[in-house]
Amino acid sequence: MIEIKDVTKYFDSNCAVNHVTLSIPEGVMFGLLGTNGAGKSTLLRMMAGILESDSGKILLDGEPVYENPLCKEKLFYLPDVPYYFPNSSMEDMIRFYRRNYPGMQKDGVSCMAGQLNLDMSMPLRTFSKGMKRQAFLILALCSGTRYLLCDEVFDGLDPVAAEIMKGLLREEMKERRMTVIAASHKLRDLEDFCQNIGIMHKGGMMRDGSLKERAREVTKFQCVFHVQGNAAAKEGSLERKQFAEFLGDAFELLCYVREGAFTTLVIRGDKEGAAKRLKEKHPVFLGEMPMTLEEIFIAEIEEAGYDIRKVLQQMV
């Protein structure tokens, strides 16, 4: 289990990670989402023991990571641009990693490399960006560590390779109860892959948690109401306020968007109860819509007061 307790990191006067608290249970795939400069790479580097936090603690199975080789043996860090020795091949890197990670499985690497048609004896410098990424993902998966920290994990992979890699990752996680923390600025890279996601913005952790749990609590409705007088011209905020008051304390209105005759509402609370309450307004049309991960987070985060659309525009 990785515990991040009130961690802060400054680069001079710039706060890269701002009082982040997070708990990542064992055996899950955790996605760290954020725009460029949000602080996810910094957080990942702190989790890998590369950087020391200015305040707070990062514990891996209850032990601090920084300058703790015993603890760091349990994790493998894969940066966005993997480093390799000049002229070294995958075989050379296996030899190097075996000295660092005794659980490194050469056979496993050979097998996976074969699946992806990677020549292990070729210098890595001759590989394309995507091939390098595949090669290092294989090395990371076969390192035998319990934690894998990946930065921009599927960046540079074609959709087919990405799917294969996701499959390999899932398999490893299933077999070894491996914990994967993947940072990305692309929501779609993580959407179908991570059970838990944390969104970072300007150094802070805005939201984190299980997607399924969140999805169960939140419902999206699309409705068409009768328009009376100049009601359509009224300020949205007033209507939103009216709706919030109408729904009462039992339900929380996370999102209210009105486009023409259509009103979209995202409501946290009991799904049936919310639908029943809305019917009291006698809508012309009332339908429950499926929610994407993006919408759940938009709703959550807008509710927290952030202009998340601007953030997500960059993520998607």
Next chain:
Amino acid sequence: MISVKYFSKWFKEAGRGHAAAVFSWGAFLVYTVFTLLELSVSAKECYAGIGNDSLLKLCIVLGITVAAVEYWYLHQSAKLDFYYSLPVKKGTVFWSRYLHGIVHVFLPLTVSLAVLSVYGGAKDPEFLLCAGSYAVRSAAVFFAVFLMFYHMTICAFLAGGRLASVFLLDLLAGTTGLVVVRVIGTVYAEHFFAAYYRIPAFERLEELLAPGTLAETLAGMNVYERQEVLEYVPEGRIILAAAFWILLSGLLSAYLQKKRKPENVGKVFAFPGAYRVVSFLAAVMIPLSFVSLLLEVTEIPAQGNAGAAVLIAVCLVVGILVHLLAERLDLRGRKRYDYEQSIEEPAARAPLLRRRRGMQQTEEAFGKHYGLFRRKWQMFAEGMVVCLVVGGFLAGADSFDHEIPEQEELRAIRICVNGLNMSYKELEENETKGDSYGTDRGLSQYRFTEEGLTEGLKWAGMLAEKQEEKGSMKEAQYTFAVVCYEGKDGTEKYRAYPADEEEFQAFSSVFDTEEYKRMAYPALTWTDVGDNRFTWRDGVCGQVLPLSKKEKEEVFQIWKEEMGGLKMDDLKTAAPEGILEMRSERWGEIQRLLIYPFFEDTVSFLKSHGIETGKDLLDYPVRSLDVRSVRPAGKNRVSGAVMKHYETEGEFAGWKDRLVWEELDWQPLLYPLRYEEEIEIEAEDPASGALTEVRCYQK
């Protein structure tokens, strides 16, 4: 335990690129081959270790380059992340590379010295006796030189965030001592102290502060005699200084590697303290050096309150400008970044700044935090240091110029009077400041511990007292004297005093002492000269005297008595007529006995043995006489040289009894000749028939 944690594994890892090893072993291979070739040609003139300038340079270069190769990773962000993400401590990576660098220099160094010592011993049996100890001492000395520069460069790599700043830091560490001593200390002393000649403390300070100078001394570069080089062991203070440099930079490296943050790669300096040190040094040393330059190229008088005030003002202005420039350079990038951040999202940034700086307004926070005058205390400290340095020289000038130690405090006094017992050329070449060969020769020759000490101290005291009236040495129209007071505690204080003609004449109290004569004319101390060879020389003639042992002893005794009775005033009356050269058959040493016309008994003895003393140069068969006079530029006149050539007896007649052989010009102040004309005659030695070109001056 996991194998990777072991240091040895990471030591092996450090050698992955092999660059340091290849470079070091290759360089020593080349050095060994070239030195072997040199030894095979001239084993007695070549040093394999101590005394070898190439090896010194090689060790310095290796110290810098091996450190650069080993610690390049500190400036590669990706590599740093890669290493630090592995299950290893940062210290293990650092120290394994440190040891890797050391091993790959120490091993080839010792192998090379061992091979060269064996070969040198085979070529030179004298060297064979000390070959082993010489090789061990050389290995220790050159390894210490390597370590000094290795540690220094590692510190620079740790403290610098970019390669340019690493270079700057290394350069600063290597040259700060030199600038402090040579550019600031020595130049200020020359201009602030009227009696300055040299300050040995500065020379010792340079050895301690400048690693280059220290390395040269440590490696025996200032030792010239072969035997001394082969037996050379550096002085204790030099060993201590080297150990201090090695330890200080080593401990600093250890501290910095612990504190260095990987995120600081890419900044100008990895530590804010490094920037503070550099900016402080720049804001102190640049204005002080600028004033040195002003003193050298302008006529600003340093020895006066007005001049000193101008210099202090200049120093302060330049210091403030340098400080502000350093602040501007440091802040430019950060200010822009933070300002842009605040504009983009002021609501988010402002509370952060308020929290961190305790400011109520963002603008106010920027104004105070990023203002050029934000480090007022540092600026104040820089100004204080500058004022203290200039003020210190100014305040110390009086006591420096007029300090005369008591006789009881002195072990000896050394005096060199410019123009006494030296040629006109030496008189012209000697300077009132240090590094003048003639003056240094005089100082080592005239060292008084007996009656000369008493008289010399009185004379020097008189010069020091009168110096204040005369002002600086530039106003010394006549001549000057350099005095070295040797304290009983081993200290040496050098002073240069101007002397007018009267004061110069007053030196006769020292000149007339027996101690002075012994030093000025070392032949006076010789005994048993019966086996020596005596040759008479007057410029043309070089006649060996056919004297018996007894006659040699006799003429030498006569000369000693007359020389012993010589007074300084006597030297005003005539130039020597010739030189009686005395060559020791045993040692091959030569002493030249000056024969003055008033040494009547000596002259009489020589004449009675067939030597024509007092013979004019034109009494010999002369073929030609050339006169070259240099004419300086003047009003409506260009400068140039005028050459006159004479060939006939009639033309020679006008020069009769007016020419003095250049070698006999020994008292340019007491018996001055006309030095503006360079005269050369071509004369024939009747005894050998050889034609001789004789350079001379006109009386």
